[in-house]
Structure formats: structure tokens, C-alpha cells
Amino acid sequence: MTSSPHHDGVAGHLSRRRFGNLAALGLVAGAGVAGLASPAVASGSDGQVYYDRARRLAGKDPVLRAIVTALTPDIDFPRPPAPAPVKLFDNLAMLSVGFVHAMAVLxxxxxxxxxxxRSPEDAKNTLIPGLRELGADPEAIKYVVVTHGHYDHFGGAQYLADRYGTSVMMSPADWDLVARTQPDNAPTRDLDIADGQQLTLGDTTFQLHYTPGHTPGTVSPIFPVQAGSERHMAMLWGGTxxxxxxxxxxxxxxxxRSFRERMREAKVAVELSNHPNDYGLERAEQLRSQSDEANPFVLGxxxxxxxxxAMDLMLRGRIADAEAAAARA
Structure with a gap:
């Protein structure tokens, strides 16, 4: 079920209907991060050698090219319109407002x-009706795992806690971050996530790993997904x-580097993101309009x-640029 790592572009591999869907979302090539064009970094950049290596590694792979673009300095992130809710796997739904996504594991x-x-309004207008549209009961939301303490990831959590008794989980460092910096719509401090913690609900066990950097307590989960008789391990990088x-x-x-080792140990074959920085909205549209092709979220x-x-190389470039700037200062 692994999809091919090489593609020549978006339009060349899409039906007219599917291309039209992507164009309506502003997600075809040339439309920002989600497109395949990578803006050039100034040739004098100390990190240029790493950025070039990352682009060579990405080749024609649209998923890798998207993450390289997203990690390029001074990139302007797109604000695509909200897509309809969609099931990425039998037990995984994406509920998105365009700029940011939530994933519901059933x-x-x-x-x-x-x-x-982002907000109680997103919970009322996107999360709850989206789950119902896909045949899931929002009253069954037992946990919200908040990947990090920014408003666009926790904004609807307290609404769900108040309405359904949902437990809200975040790393201690990011509970503290939220308390210091973002009181609006912040959930009441509830459950702490420990590094490497396992969370089990029903037939599904999540591994929750600390991946600080984007915030002091960013968390990235690894968990199983299913498509028919196929079962894969998925990851979601918590903050890019x-x-x-x-x-x-x-x-x-x-x-x-530490999470990459955890992925190898778990045999992760599925990549997910909570922002449109990984060709995810395009892949969701491909999935929505196909029935007999390989699931595009299964990378292998x-x-x-x-x-x-590719992420490693782009961060090494960022570090090289920062070190050079510090030396000049």
C-alpha cells in the first residue's frame, strides 16, 4: 500500500475533477507552501549547502518538497480555505479550518x-459537525491531546471539556507556557503528558514523545491507523x-533525531501534520476523489x-545561518 516516492508535479497525475478540487483550495503548484516551488535562499547563506542537500534529497517527491519549503527561512505560509471533513483512514479523520488541522482517532x-x-467557535462549527458528518459521535471524545501550547491547537479544548467532560492533555512545560502567555480560551490545567507516555483507549495505544523546539514542551504522537485489513503506524510531528x-x-x-529513532523503532509508515506544510491537504483531496488507488498518506x-x-538538513542549515549571524554580531 506504499505510494510511489516520485511524482513529476500535481497536475500531471490528477484527474481534471481532482485538479479542480485542488485549484479551488489554492493548493496547486505556485500557490505557496503547498505548491512544489521552493524559494531560493540567498546564495551567501551559510546554511545554503544544507538547504541544497535537502532539496536534492526531496527530488520530485511532493511531500518532501513541501516540508523543505515550509522550513525555508522567511517563507510566507498560505491560508487555504477550510476543506470538508475527511477520513484519511478507517479510524482517522481530519477536521480542518485550512490553516490548522485536528485529527480524530476513532x-x-x-x-x-x-x-x-483555534477557539470555542471552531469546536462548535468545525469539530462537532465534522465528526457527525463522518458518522462519529462527538460525545465520545474522551481525550484531547494538545501537541503544543499555541492558541490554534488548544482553542476548542475547554469547550469540549465543558460540554462532554473531555480530558485535556498537554506537557507540563506547555501548560506553563499557556498560563504565562495565552490566557484567552486556555483550557483549565488537566492532565500532564510525560515523555514516552502511552495512552490507551479501547483498541488503540498512543506513544506520546516530547519533541521540544517549536515550543518548550511540544509533543509528537505515534499511533496505529487502519485501512480495511491494512494496519500501519502513523506519526504526527507536533510543531514545525x-x-x-x-x-x-x-x-x-x-x-x-530522537523522534526519528522512535519512528524507526515503531516502523512508522504514515506521516501527518497539524498544518498544511506537508502536502497534506492535497493528499486529502486525492484520497477524497479516489477509491482504488494507494492511500497517499502511507509513505512507507x-x-x-x-x-x-529532510527536516534534519533544513534545521542544520538554520543553525549554520544562526551561528554565522552570532559570529558577525
């Missing part, structure tokens, strides 16, 4: 929601936009590992 004993979008300081960039790189273990290798 188990035989309830739902684990990874992130909760690199931090500003050299120390934080080095922490981010260390997180990439080697290609998922290359995704992390």
Missing part, C-alpha cells in the same frame, strides 16, 4: 482528538515552525525516514 471505546483548533534562538534551534534538531518506512532526514 477507537472502539471513544475518540482521541489530537489538537482542538523553527524557533528563533540558536539554543532552541539545537534543541529542535535534537528532537528531530523508508520514505517517512527521508521526511525526517
Amino acid at each position: 477507537t472502539d471505546d471513544g475518540i482521541v482528538l489530537i489538537d482542538a483548533l 515552525n523553527p524557533p528563533g534562538t540558536l539554543t532552541e534551534l539545537r534543541t529542535f534538531l535534537a528532537s528531530i 518506512e523508508r520514505r517517512a525516514d527521508r521526511f525526517m532526514a
Whole structure:
């Protein structure tokens, strides 16, 4: 079920209907991060050698090219319109407002929601009706796993806690971050996530790993997904936009490397993101309009590992640029 790692572009491999769907979302090539064009970094950049290596590694692979673009300095992120809710796997739904996504993992004993979008309004207008549209009961949301303490990931969590008794989980460092910096719509402090913690609901067990860098307590989960008789291990990288300081960039790189090892141990073959920085909205549209092709979210273990290798190279470039700037200062 592993899809091919090489594509020549978007339009060349899409039906007219599917291309029209992507164009309506502003997600065909040339439309920003989600397109395949990677803006050039200034030739004098100290990190240029790493950025070039990352682009060579990505080749024509649209998923790898998208993450390289997303990690390029000074990129302008797109604000695509909200897509309709969609099931990516039998037990996994994506509920998105365009700029940011939540993932609902459907188990035989309830739902684990990874992130909760931006606000109570998003919970009311996107999460709850989206689950119902896909045949899931929002009253079954037992946990919200907040990947990190930014408003666009926790904003709907307290609404769900108040309405359904949902438990809200976040790392201690990011509970503290939220309390210090973002009181609006912040959930009441509930459950702490420990590094490497396992969360089991029904037939599904999540591994929750600390991957600090984007925030001090970013968490990235690994969990199983199913499509018919096929079962794969999936990962969701909890926070992609690199931090500003050299120390934080080095922490981010260390997180990439440690999580890459966790992925290898778990035999991760599926890559997911909570923002449109990985060709995910395009792949969701492909999935929505196809019935008998390979699931585009199943990269395979080697290609998922290359995704992390591309991230590693881009962070090494960012660090090289930051070190050079510090030396000049």
C-alpha cells in the first residue's frame, strides 16, 4: 500500500475533477507552501549547502518538497480555505479550518482528538459537525491531546471539556507556557503528558514523545491507523515552525533525531501534520476523489525516514545561518 516516492508535479497525475478540487483550495503548484516551488535562499547563506542537500534529497517527491519549503527561512505560509471533513483512514479523520488541522482517532471505546483548533467557535462549527458528518459521535471524545501550547491547537479544548467532560492533555512545560502567555480560551490545567507516555483507549495505544523546539514542551504522537485489513503506524510531528534562538534551534534538531529513532523503532509508515506544510491537504483531496488507488498518506518506512532526514538538513542549515549571524554580531 506504499505510494510511489516520485511524482513529476500535481497536475500531471490528477484527474481534471481532482485538479479542480485542488485549484479551488489554492493548493496547486505556485500557490505557496503547498505548491512544489521552493524559494531560493540567498546564495551567501551559510546554511545554503544544507538547504541544497535537502532539496536534492526531496527530488520530485511532493511531500518532501513541501516540508523543505515550509522550513525555508522567511517563507510566507498560505491560508487555504477550510476543506470538508475527511477520513484519511478507517479510524482517522481530519477536521480542518485550512490553516490548522485536528485529527480524530476513532477507537472502539471513544475518540482521541489530537489538537482542538483555534477557539470555542471552531469546536462548535468545525469539530462537532465534522465528526457527525463522518458518522462519529462527538460525545465520545474522551481525550484531547494538545501537541503544543499555541492558541490554534488548544482553542476548542475547554469547550469540549465543558460540554462532554473531555480530558485535556498537554506537557507540563506547555501548560506553563499557556498560563504565562495565552490566557484567552486556555483550557483549565488537566492532565500532564510525560515523555514516552502511552495512552490507551479501547483498541488503540498512543506513544506520546516530547519533541521540544517549536515550543518548550511540544509533543509528537505515534499511533496505529487502519485501512480495511491494512494496519500501519502513523506519526504526527507536533510543531514545525523553527524557533528563533540558536539554543532552541539545537534543541529542535535534537528532537528531530530522537523522534526519528522512535519512528524507526515503531516502523512508522504514515506521516501527518497539524498544518498544511506537508502536502497534506492535497493528499486529502486525492484520497477524497479516489477509491482504488494507494492511500497517499502511507509513505512507507523508508520514505517517512527521508521526511525526517529532510527536516534534519533544513534545521542544520538554520543553525549554520544562526551561528554565522552570532559570529558577525
